[in-house]
Amino acid sequence: MSMYGVMFAAHPNLAAAELLRVCVPGGKIALANWIPGGFIGQMLKTVGAHVSPPPGSISPILWGVEETVRERLGQGTTDIKCTPRKVVFEYPFSPAETVNFFIQYYGPTLRAYAACSPEKQIALRQDLENLWSAHNQATNGTTYVESEYLEVIATRA
Numbered sequence: 001m002s003m004y005g006v007m008f009a010a011h012p013n014l015a016a017a018e019l020l021r022v023c024v025p026g027g028k029i030a031l032a033n034w035i036p037g038g039f040i041g042q043m044l045k046t047v048g049a050h051v052s053p054p055p056g057s058i059s060p061i062l063w064g065v066e067e068t069v070r071e072r073l074g075q076g077t078t079d080i081k082c083t084p085r086k087v088v089f090e091y092p093f094s095p096a097e098t099v100n101f102f103i104q105y106y107g108p109t110l111r112a113y114a115a116c117s118p119e120k121q122i123a124l125r126q127d128l129e130n131l132w133s134a135h136n137q138a139t140n141g142t143t144y145v146e147s148e149y150l151e152v153i154a155t156r157a
Helices: 011-020 039-050 060-064 066-076 095-105 107-115 118-134
Strands: 028-034 077-091 143-156
Touching: 011 060, 011 066, 028 039, 028 060, 028 066, 028 107, 039 060, 039 107, 039 118, 039 143, 060 066, 066 077, 066 118, 066 143, 077 095, 095 107, 095 118, 095 143, 118 143
Parallel strands: none
Antiparallel strands: 028 143, 077 143
């Protein structure tokens, strides 16, 4: 089982092969993967606009595309169910403070921010604040943002 983890492996085909290797026949592989068009997918794209990914890297949000999941796991499974789901990010503080939280604690954002010059940090922070503010559904000074992910349940052949 992986919730938003294996999707960040540097070599997705090797990660898929390892998932299949360690799962017993008839066992289940359960994944939650951010989708490209969802909020976190947009956030990762925003970060990527400020910090280039390593050469040859493969986008982690491709794990949130059903066809890609089927290509990576299909031959080792007897069944794959992919279901779009939503998760809510609800914080008792403003979108700007939420961005601070993500810069401090969310690995992809933390690493990207640290890799930026002070000037680029300002621009990245502003773009993230704009994104969180544009998607914020709360009207009371807090943050409430919905994001979509792909739930994957695969049965090992």
